[in-house]
Amino acid sequence: MKHKYIAKRYWKDATTPMGQSDVLAKQYSDVIDLSLGDPDLVTDDIIIENALKDAKQGHTKYTDFRGDIELRNEIRKYYREEYQLELEDKEVMVVTSGCLGMYLALEAIIDDGDEVIIHQPCFTPYMQQIELARGVPVILDTYEHEDFQISINRLEQLITERTKAIIINSPNNPTGICFTKETLEKVAAIAKQYDLVVIADDIYGLYSFEEPFIPISTLEEMKERTITINSFSKDFTMTGWRIGNVLAPAYIIKTMQQINENVVFTAPSISQRGAIYALRHRKEIQPRMLEEYKKRVFYAADWINKISNMSVLKPRGTFYLFANIKKTGLSSAEAANRILHEAHVLTLPGTAFGNCGEGYIRLACTCTTDKLREAFERISKMDIFRD
Structure with a gap:
């Protein structure tokens, strides 16, 4: 307007x-x-009833700036049990939704004019989130006849001296595809070759129908250059709770925390309690x-x-x-x-x-x-x- x-x-x-x-x-x-x-x-009632019980017992105040320590420990335990990925506490942050996590990550790493590659079709907000962080979105098209997989040749052609990061989303909104392990390994190789950050939007990890979900952060030498965005919205039908988490190297998490203190301060305490029970009772x-x-x-x-x-x-x-x-x-x-x-x-x-x-x-x-x-x-x- x-x-x-x-x-x-x-x-x-x-x-x-x-x-x-x-x-x-x-x-x-x-x-x-x-x-x-x-x-x-x-x-699920397990989540609602336990969160309500905790709220009545006093969990209605600000939490630690990086999230309820009990929830951070549950997130670390989840990744250790499901993906054999060891995380230090300082590599975990709880955020008010995956969307905010993505924005905080971009704000933390992008200088004015830095380029971020997005494979399309993609989740609509990515473009504006990059621009809000004063970055430049660079589009990598994917196609049905290629099963909407990332073309590594086309990806490499888009990289310039201003390229800072690649956003990947698998299982994917909107196409419903999952990147193969081969695709992930090739993306990882490109990231290492050109010293890029990978921002992995992993919020549909539960919904991988043919093969077990593979977080790109679990591939060799990728943990130190991956920012993982996760959310409880889809994997636990908790969209209205607005709760998610970010995994990243400690120096990125620290920067995101400092930015977040000026945005929402901390994630909602009651939603964080619900997330604890979601992870504990996920099976x-x-x-x-x-x-x-x-x-x-x-x-x-x-x-x-x-x-x-x-x-x-x-x-x-x-x-x-x-x-x-x-x-x-x-x-x-x-x-x-x-x-x-x-x-x-x-x-x-x-x-x-x-x-x-x-x-x-x-x-x-x-x-x-x-x-x-x-x-x-x-x-x-x-x-x-x-x-």
Whole structure:
């Protein structure tokens, strides 16, 4: 919005399809919302009841600046047990959401004009987060015919003397792919060759369907040059709790802590208590979640591949599907708009995730299979999806 009291850097309208989804969802009383990745399941009672108990016992004050020490120890224990990754306490920080963790990481490492490479299609906020930190986003396109894996040759061609970091996200939002170990190893080799930082957005680690999830920080000589962003939002259906964590070398964590003291001071104490119980009881909580979302995403993929002029790759991770609608002859925005107004199903156009998302729509399988069936029955009756 252009106004004399608004900073000029915000005069250009930066509204995104993701940001508009709440308004669009209210256009029809019977909209089936497949737009946002906000899981429909309620946070497990184990987490809620124990956090409530702790709140009543006095855990309602500021915590340590890097997070509740009990939670930091649980995070270290989790990475040791699951990935055989040893972390020192000074390498762990609790943050108010993965999104804030990403911003703090970028703010900590970027000088004005430094370049950060992002593979697209990607999570929408990355671009503006880099720019907020006065950096320059550099786009690396990925493609369906390459299984949306990172092309190492194209990656290397983008590196300049100003390149500071590479952001990777696997399992990936929006494509639902998982990077192979070979891809991760090649990215790691590039990072070491050019002395770059890797910022790994690992918030969908639970949802890796074919192979066990591999944090890039566990590869040889990568811990010291990786900033890992994690969150309890998706792996524990705790989106509204706004709680996450960052793993990084101690000097980066210290800098992030100093920045965060001027932003939110500390993460919410009650949410941190909930995160403690999430990690302690993950083997009771997560299998049910994983089974449910995996069932939904494969069910939806089967539907998509039966509909004319629509297709999708085999699901490999997350609860998102990036459906190809190029055969309709419509742009992503046109297709998403018609699906909303004709079928009353809300999706996101692929271009919300970068220019190479043109020809796709993203669907979040965050509703029941009954709702998914109804959504696809409506879509399949549309003219653009019939022979």
